[in-house]
Amino acid sequence: MASIEAKNKVEKLRSEIHKHNHNYYVLNQPTIDDYDFDMLLKELEKLESQYPELKDPNSPTKRVGSDLNKEFIQKSHDYPMLSLSNTYNYTELYEFDQRIKKNIPEQFSYECELKFDGSSISLQYENGKLTQALTRGNGEVGDDVTQNVRTIKSIPLELQGDNYPDRFVIRGEILLPFKTFDRLNTQRAAEGETRFANPRNAASGTLKLQNSSIVAKRSLDAYFYDLLTEAPLKDGHYETLDQAKSWGFKISKENKKCNTIEEVIEYLEKWDKKRENLEVATDGVVIKVNSKTLQNRLGFTAKSPRWAVAYKFKAEREITTLQSVSYQVGRTGAVTPVANLTPVSLAGTTVQRASLHNADIIENLDLHLQDQVYIEKGGEIIPKIVGVEYALRKEGAAPVLFPKSCPECHTPLERNEGEAAYYCPNYLGCAPQIRGKIEHFVSRNAMNIEWLGKETIQLLYNQGLLNSVADIYRLPNRRDKIEGLETIKRDDEKHPPLMVSYERIIYAFQFGIQGISLANAKKIANNISSLKELEDITVEHIDSLSLTLKKGESSNHILRQILTFFRIPIQKQIFDTLCQGDMSNGNISLSAVIKALKIPNITDQEIAEIMDHAPFAVLLPNITLDTWKSFLPEQKAVVAFNYIRNPRVDKLISRLNQLSKISLKQKSVDNLFQAIEKSKSNTFHQLLFGLGIRFIGATAAKTLAKKFHSIESLRAASYQELLDINDIGEKMANSIRRYFEKQENIDLIDSLTTLGAPVGTSIDGEQEASISELPSTLDGLIFVISGNFGTSQRRKELGEIVEDHGGKLTSSISKKTNYLIAGDNIGPSKLEKAQALEIPIINEEGFLAMLEQ
Numbered sequence: 001m002a003s004i005e006a007k008n009k010v011e012k013l014r015s016e017i018h019k020h021n022h023n024y025y026v027l028n029q030p031t032i033d034d035y036d037f038d039m040l041l042k043e044l045e046k047l048e049s050q051y052p053e054l055k056d057p058n059s060p061t062k063r064v065g066s067d068l069n070k071e072f073i074q075k076s077h078d079y080p081m082l083s084l085s086n087t088y089n090y091t092e093l094y095e096f097d098q099r100i101k102k103n104i105p106e107q108f109s110y111e112c113e114l115k116f117d118g119s120s121i122s123l124q125y126e127n128g129k130l131t132q133a134l135t136r137g138n139g140e141v142g143d144d145v146t147q148n149v150r151t152i153k154s155i156p157l158e159l160q161g162d163n164y165p166d167r168f169v170i171r172g173e174i175l176l177p178f179k180t181f182d183r184l185n186t187q188r189a190a191e192g193e194t195r196f197a198n199p200r201n202a203a204s205g206t207l208k209l210q211n212s213s214i215v216a217k218r219s220l221d222a223y224f225y226d227l228l229t230e231a232p233l234k235d236g237h238y239e240t241l242d243q244a245k246s247w248g249f250k251i252s253k254e255n256k257k258c259n260t261i262e263e264v265i266e267y268l269e270k271w272d273k274k275r276e277n278l279e280v281a282t283d284g285v286v287i288k289v290n291s292k293t294l295q296n297r298l299g300f301t302a303k304s305p306r307w308a309v310a311y312k313f314k315a316e317r318e319i320t321t322l323q324s325v326s327y328q329v330g331r332t333g334a335v336t337p338v339a340n341l342t343p344v345s346l347a348g349t350t351v352q353r354a355s356l357h358n359a360d361i362i363e364n365l366d367l368h369l370q371d372q373v374y375i376e377k378g379g380e381i382i383p384k385i386v387g388v389e390y391a392l393r394k395e396g397a398a399p400v401l402f403p404k405s406c407p408e409c410h411t412p413l414e415r416n417e418g419e420a421a422y423y424c425p426n427y428l429g430c431a432p433q434i435r436g437k438i439e440h441f442v443s444r445n446a447m448n449i450e451w452l453g454k455e456t457i458q459l460l461y462n463q464g465l466l467n468s469v470a471d472i473y474r475l476p477n478r479r480d481k482i483e484g485l486e487t488i489k490r491d492d493e494k495h496p497p498l499m500v501s502y503e504r505i506i507y508a509f510q511f512g513i514q515g516i517s518l519a520n521a522k523k524i525a526n527n528i529s530s531l532k533e534l535e536d537i538t539v540e541h542i543d544s545l546s547l548t549l550k551k552g553e554s555s556n557h558i559l560r561q562i563l564t565f566f567r568i569p570i571q572k573q574i575f576d577t578l579c580q581g582d583m584s585n586g587n588i589s590l591s592a593v594i595k596a597l598k599i600p601n602i603t604d605q606e607i608a609e610i611m612d613h614a615p616f617a618v619l620l621p622n623i624t625l626d627t628w629k630s631f632l633p634e635q636k637a638v639v640a641f642n643y644i645r646n647p648r649v650d651k652l653i654s655r656l657n658q659l660s661k662i663s664l665k666q667k668s669v670d671n672l673f674q675a676i677e678k679s680k681s682n683t684f685h686q687l688l689f690g691l692g693i694r695f696i697g698a699t700a701a702k703t704l705a706k707k708f709h710s711i712e713s714l715r716a717a718s719y720q721e722l723l724d725i726n727d728i729g730e731k732m733a734n735s736i737r738r739y740f741e742k743q744e745n746i747d748l749i750d751s752l753t754t755l756g757a758p759v760g761t762s763i764d765g766e767q768e769a770s771i772s773e774l775p776s777t778l779d780g781l782i783f784v785i786s787g788n789f790g791t792s793q794r795r796k797e798l799g800e801i802v803e804d805h806g807g808k809l810t811s812s813i814s815k816k817t818n819y820l821i822a823g824d825n826i827g828p829s830k831l832e833k834a835q836a837l838e839i840p841i842i843n844e845e846g847f848l849a850m851l852e853q
């Protein structure tokens with residue numbers, strides 16, 4: 001008999017899992033990782049088998065998680081769409097093999113496929129044409145997303161060849177490639193939208209968009225892994241897929257038949273690593289019994305086939321120490337926490353920073369300084385902290401507290417209702433916000449002003465020459481102040497802060513090889529696996545490096561110099577200090593390097609302070625005397641300040657420099673001014689996007705520019721007028737109105753106008769006249785355009801005609817729709833809906849005839 005306790009536990013688990021399913025499949029925002037989710041599910045499975053009286057056909061162990069969404073029409077699947085049982089270890093895989101062998105005494109083979117991590121889709125083809133696309137839904141019925149799926153280029157709308165069955169179903173996975181995913185997230189962050197957690201969520205979110213034209217822009221991809229027909233075409237699953245390939249379906253070329261479970265394991269080992277190089281996300285391998293006859297014999301459980309199992313790869317995870325949290329202020333004023341970690345190697349790269357996204361995440365993780373934290377790469381380039389080893393927390397560790405005021409300008413932070421981010425409201429006076437706005441304005445999709453990079457903007461801002469985007473156009477009058485300015489260019493990707501490469505260490509400290517060239521230092525650095533090796537270097541080793549030697553030098557000669565160097569105690573001591581900072585990834589920690597500089601009487605604690613002010617060695621001379629005094633006793637500060645300037649140390653530091661300088665010499669100032677001048681003939685939508693109005697991305701800027709032609713008429717537009725534009729929602733309309741309510745924005749626009757920036761579309765008089773003369777025959781009518789009109793260009797043109805004549809376009813049919821303009825192959829769901837609401841359906845000719853009247 002189940003105890004009350006067991007019963008409560010089962011109920012608690014079920015409701016928790018239901019909630020996670022909803023977050024994952026419907027909201028596309030999971031709050032725990034897959035492994036933890038699967039462990040909850042396994043725990044529930046175990047309890048249910050232990051206490052059969054608690055079994056329930058509606059338990060999440062018995063049903064697939066549902067992605068159904070009431071915005072879509074639902075249709076039944078011809079064949080149920082199931083999940084897969086999964087495992088994370090080889091023991092269970094051997095058990096799976098044993099179970100199969102018990103039921104199948106004869107020889108058989110497995111087929112291994114990559115488990116693509118996207119959104120499942122089931123397509124129906126009739127007479128060689130795509131007729132329907134359904135999501136998995138609850139396994140029995142799915143959402144009809146045919147219109148969206150039609151925009152995916154790798155899905156054939158019509159099949160090649162002629163040996164396909166009249167009617168069949170093919171199943172696969174819709175994916176968003178990593179590259180597109182990163183681009184999409186950057187764009188979303190820039191527009192103030194929440195980022196997708198991973199490519200899978202982004203793919204299923206995209207598939208469920210109401211507007212197919214946005215889906216088309218996201219370049220989704222698809223791989224197929226199952227073909228279902230009334231009578232099997234071939235007995236082998238692998239062979240069947242091979243046939244589907246010939247009809248134009250994308251089938252992974254990595255599918256492989258294996259005769260034994262050991263061969264399967266070989267495949268797993270290979271792909272655990274290799275999958276990092278794929279363009280799309282995979283989360284495991286699916287192992288299937290290849291013969292369909294045998295598959296039928298093995299059958300299904302309520303939730304998954306008995307003839308297949310998914311081996312899931314655990315995301316690569318590392319544990320490291322949380323050193324500190326820094327807070328970055330973006331151009332919108334949003335404050336983003338970033339974790340600084342003790343560098344650790346993860347999936348082939350050294351990681352020392354992880355994103356924390358927002359204050360809630362810090363709070364949920366209950367982060368404390370010096371915590372041992374787990375980091376993981378979830379398809380994104382920047383890894384994230386996924387957990388804390390609470391048992392290892394140091395006594396007295398300080399909790400990480402999100403700041404109450406802006407780390408840059410000290411204004412109290414604010415939080416908008418319903419948003420996770422905190423904002424610094426001081427948008428007129430907060431340095432990173434001002435610089436961020438300028439960076440956005442000059443960026444590629446906006447005004448595309450070259451020669452005005454991040455560092456140059458910072459330099460000009462620091463000089464008081466660049467305080468707003470309008471100031472860009474004032475720069476040409478200030479050449480005298482600009483020419484000759486210099487700054488350091490940071491390249492954190494190539495040369496991360498807080499570390500120095502072997503190459504630079506050897507070049508700077510020389511280790512006896514006086515005046516060594518950077519090229520030789522590089523050759524040595526590339527051929528040692530730790531700095532320590534230098535001490536025991538042999539003549540053969542030096543020979544093998546093929547260094548470029550000066551006249552009269554030989555490998556023997558170099559070896560002698562190195563050996564002599566190590567014989568002097570103080571030099572050996574410096575070398576040992578450096579070796580202690582060896583990070584085993586070809587870098588020495590900056591703290592060890594500073595220690596090796598031997599600034600008199602400096603403690604480790606003080607070195608940490610120094611690094612706060614100079615995260616790169618080259619910045620040491622930039623620390624002002626006042627700054628030294630802010631963390632050192634007066635006397636010590638003066639000594640340190642002068643020590644850094646002593647010629648021997650100064651030379652050493654400049655040889656440690658891995659960063660390049662930006663100098664605004666005459667030629668680069670010329671280039672900059674030319675680029676600024678050129679930007680005056682940009683289009684209005686570039687400028688509009690560049691203004692960085694919240695939620696107005698590049699696409700919305702284009703839409704608005706097309707409608708309003710100038711900033712003045714956009715300013716005059718009412719909330720309702722904005723809302724009436726297709727693709728402009730409440731959030732955007734509100735944001736635009738708020739922008740123009742602020743006096744400083746009006747002033748900015750006035751300045752931009754006076755300075756000659758493109759604040760309107762330059763149309764010559766004639767064109768302008770022809771636009772205003774278009775008859776408003778469609779005034780107030782609402783249209784939906786759907787189906788195929790030969791080319792997508794034509795479909796777009798029809799939309800433009802509707803709008804140019806005063807009509808309004810919407811993407812979905814409702815009671816308010818006046819006409820449905822239908823092309824070929826229009827989705828059955830749209831047709832049904834239009835018929836049900838008795839909305840007139842017209843074709844292209846009918847529509848054009850309407851205009852004549």
Ligand SMILES: NC(=O)c1ccc[n+]([C@@H]2O[C@H](COP(=O)([O-])OP(=O)(O)OC[C@H]3O[C@@H](n4cnc5c(N)ncnc54)[C@H](O)[C@@H]3O)[C@@H](O)[C@H]2O)c1
Nearest residue numbers: 020021024030032033034037083084113115116120225286
């Ligand atoms: N983190 C969360 O909150 C959360 C919540 C719910 C589910 N999940 C995750 O989702 C998984 C459960 O989802 P599921 O039921 O979709 O199972 P699944 O994703 O583990 O496996 C089934 C799916 O795999 C896909 N697939 C990819 N390649 C395939 C191939 N070659 N052959 C066959 N199928 C292939 C299909 O779309 C199929 O629907 C769990 O592993 C869990 O980790 C996570």
Ligand SMILES: [Zn+2]
Nearest residue numbers: 406409424430
């Ligand atoms: Zn601020």
